[in-house]
Structures are given as C-alpha cells and as structure tokens.
Amino acid sequence: MSFLRVLCCSTVLLAGCTLLESNPNQTWAPPTAQHLTAQNLQRLRAHPKSPTDTVRFVFVGDSQRFYDETEDFVRSVNQQPGIDFVLVGGDISDFGLTRELRWVHRRLSGLRAPYLTVIGNHDQVGNGRAAYQQVYGPLNYSFRYGGTKFVCVDTNGRESGFRGRVPDVPWLRRELADTAGVRRTVVVSHVPPTDSDFDPQLIPAYTAAIGSSPQVVLHLAAHIHRYTAEQPYHDGVPYLTTYHMGKRRYLVLSVWGAGQFNLQTVSYGPAA
Template sequence: MNSWYSCGCVLALTSLVSCSLVEYSPNQTHLPATERGLTTQTLAHLQQMPRAAAGDTVRFVFVGDTQRFYDETEQFVASVNRQRAIDFVFVGGDISDFGLLREFRWVHQRLQQLRVPYLTVVGNHDLVGNGRAIYQSIYGPLNYSFRYGGTKFICLDTNGREYGFGAQVPDVPWLRQQLQDTAGSQRTVVLSHVPPTDEDFDPALVPPYTATLRGCSRLVFHLSGHVHRYTAGQPFHDGVTYLTTYSLAKHRYHIISLWGQRQFRLETVTYGPEA
C-alpha cells in the first residue's frame, strides 16, 4: 500500500473522530462540553432575559413526547418561533425513544433553533439502557426547581415503573419540601412526565403524592406528558387540577399563561400538515 494513501486514511479517520462523527457504540455517553448541563445553562440564560409578557404574566409553551418525531419537531420549532411573548418552552419528557445518545442529540439540535430557551423533565423512555446517565449528562438533575416571574416551577421524575415500583420515585419528601418553600413566589406549578393517574406511576406513592399536592394552597395545576393527548380534570376530587398535553406526533401544543394568584389561560396551537 502506498505510504501517501495510508497517511490519507489515517488523517481522514482522525478528522472524523475529532468532529465527533464516529460513534463507537450506540450506548456511549460521551458528550462535547457544549452539550452538557443544559438545564443549568438554560436557567441562567432565562434569568438574564427580559420578560416576554407584560405585568406579572408568565407565558410558556408546553408539549409532550418528542421521541422519534424529528420532522414534527422541526415543524414545532417553526411554529413556536412565530408566536409572540413566549418566555420559554417546556418539553414534558420522552425526549428519546430508546435512551440513545444520538436521539437526545438529534432532538437537541432541532430544539436549540428555538428563539426562546427550552427546558425538560425526564421521561420513562429517557431512562432505558444508559438513558438515565445520558439525560443527566446532557440536561442535569432528574429533580429540580426554579422561580420565574413570581412562579415556582417544580420538575420531577415520576417514572415509577422504570425503578421497579420501589416506592422511591417520585421523591415525595423532596416534593413536599419544595412545595413548602414558597419564598419569592406567589404561585406554584408541578411538572412531570407520568401523571399519577397512569399505570406507570408507582401505585404505592399515589396517595402520599396527591396528598402532598393537595396541601399546597399556591398550586395552580400539575402538568404531565406521557399519554400523548390532552386531558384536564380533577380526578382525585380534591381541588387539584391535572393536565396532560399532546405528543409532537399530534401536531399540537399548548401555550399556558399564568398571572395573579392562580389564574391561567390554556391555548391550543395546531401546526404542520394538520394546520
């Protein structure tokens, strides 16, 4: 073999590796530094941005599972970018389908084209295989909270089935502590992937979880994805409203506006081929 040919092959392979185009294993978790800790980066950016809505109103987009809906995600981004006065976008879990690094990155590459920041909560599909480690590397903690525009947002892992229904997930004591810490906020929103009405939620934790939510006088509602459709109601007949949203495959998403003590408005946007 000619020496110039061998050298060319080595250089070409080195170039591919340096550009992160070679994937050694579908289960790898290595990420470039720019794609790690996105939740922390997003929250820091969000706090520095001027508020999009007037007065004390917070206006954000809520949508469910992205999974393998890459074309729909691009259409979703284009639709959201045409909306006005949006503070941020929240994706309600199942960013991936099989917990693969490439899936997370493909979705992030599309969602980072949004004109506003986006945040996520972990879904059951995101925990498959090495998905938990990948999610934590890309986004960060599985349970986190933040304050924005007088609202405290509490985001937590409720994927009980993925932990063998071990009465540990969701972390009810952590949730209770977060709900009690109301300093600097006048209202509270809880976000998760699996709602407590679903069979994938640990049944042993439904009573303490819902009782904890019921005890929060500032709670506006509980938001979830997972079921791929819109539902709204008070299934436990305790005054707590539970909402679920569409997956991206349904070509619909919600714009939620919050203001005052517990006032809110829910708008449905249809995009893409069904618009």
Template sequence: MKNIYPLLLGLTLFLLSSCEELFEYHPNQIILQDDERDLTARNLAKLESQQPGDTLHLLLMGDTQRFYDAASAFVDKANTFPHIDFVIHQGDISDFGLSQEFKWVHNIMKGLKWPYLTVVGNHDMLANGRKVYRQMYGDFNYSFVYGHTKFVMIDTNGREYGFNGKVPDLDWLSKELTRQPGDTWHQAIVVSHMPPYDGDFDTSLELPFHETLKESDRVQLSLHGHIHNWRTEETYDNTILYHATTTVKKRGFTYLKVWRGGFEIERIAY
C-alpha cells in the same frame, strides 16, 4: 505483498483515531460536545437574564421520541409567537435512551428563540439514557423561580424503578412546595412526565402525590406528557387541575398563560 499489511494496519488506526468525533462505536456510547452539556443550567441562566412580566407565557410540548419532522415543525410554529418566556419539554426526548437521539432532538430544540427546559421521561431511562440525560441536562428533580411562580420539575417514572415506593420523591417535593422566609414566589406549578393516574406511576404514591400538592396550598396546576393525548381534568377532589399535553406526533402543544393566582390553557394544533 507482505509489506502491505503493516501499511493497512497503520492506515486503519489512523482513520479510527482521526474520526473519533464522527462515529459512535457502540449505541450506548456517550460522546457530547461542550455545548451539549449541562443544558438545564444553561437555560436557567438565560431565564435569569430575562425580566418576567405579570403574565408568564409558556409553551408545553413533548414525547418527541423519533418524531423529528414533527419536532422541527413545532419549533417553526413556536418561533411565530411574539413572546414566550420559555418552553417545557415534558419528557420522552428519546425513544430508546440513545445519546444520538438526545442529540438529534436538542439540535432541533436549540432552534427555538426561547430557552427550553425538560423533565425526564420513561423512555429517556432506557439503555444508557439516565447517564445521557444527566450529562446533557442535569438532575432529574430540580426547581426554579420565575417571577411570581415556582416551577417544580420532578421524576415520576415509577415503573423504571420497579415501583420501589421512592419515585416520585415526595419528601423532596413537599420541601420544594413549602415557602421559606424570604421566598418571593407566590404559587407553584408541578411538572413531570408521568401523570399520577397512569399505570406507569407508582400506585402506592398516587394519592400521596396528590395530597402533597393539595396540602401545600400553593399548587393549582400539575403538568404532564406521556399519554400521547390531551387530558385536562380535576382528577381527584376538584382541587388540582392535571393537564396532559399530546405528543408532537399528533401535531399539538399547549400555550399556557400564568398570572398571580390564575392561569389559562390553550390547546394549539399545528
């Protein structure tokens, strides 16, 4: 009998080494395939290969968390549209910040006919979520130009930084909203998970955030998720429209059309 123990030990080590891709040994462990990395850059490259028209067509959704059936149903509905330029996931991709949650949602979202881009949500910063998001998607703050419009994607999850007065990064935001010689964009749309009127937004930056958008003279629209409900209003001084899209759990998303100098918002139930 004593000779069986080395055999069992050897078999155990073999199974552990050969099944590395099948199991995560700790919920915070990050095991990503090559095609699950740098998704922001990959999808921006897809956008660069597209030709934007005079009117841009976008779908806005978010707060997928553990609502995988609802997220799958969203993809099915989105793919019925004849043309969409891209989809924006407005944060809370995950519920607990676990890499497997991000992977499950991406496995659903990659079924879209259209590129999709994201902003980071407060739930995406739990546990090891910050590292997962950076590896899977990329920077928390980034921007891109598509046709006549610049999209500025910014981290506004102030509570997750202890309301330190630095998130959102208003200096970065102001620079992104300032046109430089040679810039081709005419207007900007700001996208974040946390709307400025929410209690999880750093209250010391709430009005400065709005003033930054207003003073740029380039922003008419700011897009958000987080509140798990619809809310569309000019919250402060009737200069910027703040639009929040409900969670996929409630089977809703936004169909947004954008043209030079204007936009149209449609709430879609599915």
C-alpha cells in the same frame, strides 16, 4: 491563514469526535450539548420578570422519534408572540440514547425561547438516565421565573421497578414548602399519577403533597400522548396532560395572579 487552519482542524476534529462513537449507549456528548438545563436556565434568567408579570410558556410532550414534527414545531413556536420558554414533558428520546437527545437538541436549539425538560420513561431505558443527566442535568429540579415556581419531578415509577422511591416525595414536599417569594407553583412531570406507570404506593403521598400546597396552580404531565384536563383528586388542583410531538399540537399556557391560568391549543402543519 493560521487562524483558518486552526478553525478547519478543530472543526474536522470535533466532527471526528462526534462521529467516533464508542457505543450507542455512551453518555459522552460534546461540551455544547452538556448541562443543557443549566444553560437554558441561564438564558431564561437573562430576561427577568417581576412577580406580578404573567408567565407564558409552551407545553408539549414526547418528542421521541418525531424529528420531522419537531422541526415544524420549532417553526410554529417561533411565530408565537411573548413565549417565555418551552417545556418538553419527557420522552425526549425513544431509545434512551445520547445521540437521540442531541438530535432533538439540534432542532430545539432553533427555538427563540430557551427550552426546559423533565425526564420521561423512554429517556431512562438502558443507559438513558445517565445520558439525560449528562446532556440535560438533574432528574429532579426546580426553578423560579417571576413569581412562579416550576417543580420538575421524575415520576417514572415503573422504570424504577415500583420500589417506592420514584417520585421522590420528600424532595417534592421540601420544594413545595419552600415558597419564599413564590406566588404560584406549577408541578411538571412525565407520567401523571392517574396512569398505571406511576408507582401506585406513592399516589396518595404525591397527590396529598400537591393538594395541600395552596400555591399549586397546575399539575402538568405528558406520557399518554393526548390532551386531558381534570381534577381527579377533588382538591382544586387541575391535572393536565399534553399532546405528543407527533400530534402536531401543543399547549400555550399563561399563569398569573394568585392562581389564574389560561390555556390555548395550537395546531401546526408540515412545512410547505
């Protein structure tokens, strides 16, 4: 009885705390919706892979204000066999508000696989950068899974006023140079260097760092809301952009060997 009472009280209290919002721009989130990058990496590491195993993941972008589609996306991805994790290429929110990140998280937490994110320009609007840090974690981070290293980098240069600091190229160089035990590297960002929202003064240094790193298999980005695949810098590195959530399409990518990859597009409809 007393246990039930405590449970009821804490549920009401937590619901109250969540409803008691000091401001839409606040960064506070309940503990279960904090440090999600670290939480999801922990889930990923619970299923370790050997360096020779193929890594298979879903890549989609721009979930911003597409909550209906996000629910259908989760339903579709959960039917895909052998997905190691899901990667969301930024613009998780539309207005850079904490509550939007939590709306998205509530839906994506229904995925059977863990999901990871990279920050988009919409996630940095207003107080959004601090909200992202609270809910997800660092703006630049990397992780290894099997023999593959994923380098997730903030490339929202326009949001930082094109001041030559975003993306953090020295950080990227260090991450690309740290290849102990790494067979292949995938760079993940929101704004591709081919877009006008990428800091123009950093394009040469950024693309040279990637082009001169023999481990890099792919450069992935979102932001432009459509699928593209090209080698714009003629350095052997394919630059891919993915669909936005509203398109009801996503990519399934597999990487293996010294630099092989496979790409599939999946379309899904609304729930019946």
